[in-house]
Amino acid sequence: MNLLKSRRSVFCKDMDPGRPLDPSALSLLLEAASWAPSHGRTDPWSFVVFQSPQALEALAHVSVSVLRREEGPRAAADAQEEFAPGKRWANAACLIAVCMRRRPRCCTPGGAARFNPEWEEVAAVACAVQNMHLMATALPGGVCGYWSSWYESVRDAPEMRVLLGLSEGDRCLGFFVVGHCDRVGEFRASRDAPSCHQWP
Numbered sequence: 001m002n003l004l005k006s007r008r009s010v011f012c013k014d015m016d017p018g019r020p021l022d023p024s025a026l027s028l029l030l031e032a033a034s035w036a037p038s039h040g041r042t043d044p045w046s047f048v049v050f051q052s053p054q055a056l057e058a059l060a061h062v063s064v065s066v067l068r069r070e071e072g073p074r075a076a077a078d079a080q081e082e083f084a085p086g087k088r089w090a091n092a093a094c095l096i097a098v099c100m101r102r103r104p105r106c107c108t109p110g111g112a113a114r115f116n117p118e119w120e121e122v123a124a125v126a127c128a129v130q131n132m133h134l135m136a137t138a139l140p141g142g143v144c145g146y147w148s149s150w151y152e153s154v155r156d157a158p159e160m161r162v163l164l165g166l167s168e169g170d171r172c173l174g175f176f177v178v179g180h181c182d183r184v185g186e187f188r189a190s191r192d193a194p195s196c197h198q199w200p
């Protein structure tokens with residue numbers, strides 16, 4: 001319960017810039033994600049890590065050009081600014097694209113592939129992200145992060161799908177933004193009592 005309650009979404013403005021993510025921390029985040037449940041072990045989670053300046057540049061290029069086309073020059077300029085050194089995304093140590101990849105549940109020899117309904121696969125990916133977030137909370141060194149939905153019009157744009165290597169039926173579900181912050185313990189949060197009643 002302590003771990004669950006101390007997990008916080010830490011946004012870019014509170015992340016310390018210039019602190020690269022330790023490779024062993026990154027592999028623990030990904031390993032934690034892979035321990036999520038899925039119906040029939042389809043393991044539909046898949047991640048693409050953007051960490052190097054070149055990777056960030058490629059992500060910026062795709063995001064900004066889709067925004068320019070879909071939402072106009074103002075939205076594109078705003079996003080371009082968010083990728084600039086010292087600005088929003090530059091504060092993060094890495095941006096992990098959260099993807100859902102469709103995989104068949106089982107195939108009998110010669111039989112048709114059976115797929116879970118999409119909602120089950122999206123739910124399994126959400127479990128994986130929560131595992132990753134809890135792992136970040138448990139790691140030393142102030143590793144933190146949050147799940148960003150990313151720019152609405154960019155997430156499933158054709159250029160983004162190519163960048164992430166998505167096939168038909170696969171989805172981009174935003175980004176898990178990872179950084180460092182030594183003040184997470186100071187961020188207060190609360191929850192209402194769970195919505196639940198005994199029937200009848």
Ligand SMILES: Cc1cc2nc3c(=O)[nH]c(=O)nc-3n(C[C@H](O)[C@H](O)[C@H](O)COP(=O)(O)O)c2cc1C
Binds near residue numbers: 011
């Ligand atoms: C699917 C999903 C998408 C989210 N997208 C965003 C987002 O685009 N921008 C944002 O500021 N927070 C986003 N969040 C994080 C929430 O703002 C955050 O979880 C909420 O404020 C509760 O804070 P906590 O995680 O510290 O408990 C998202 C969370 C989830 C689960």
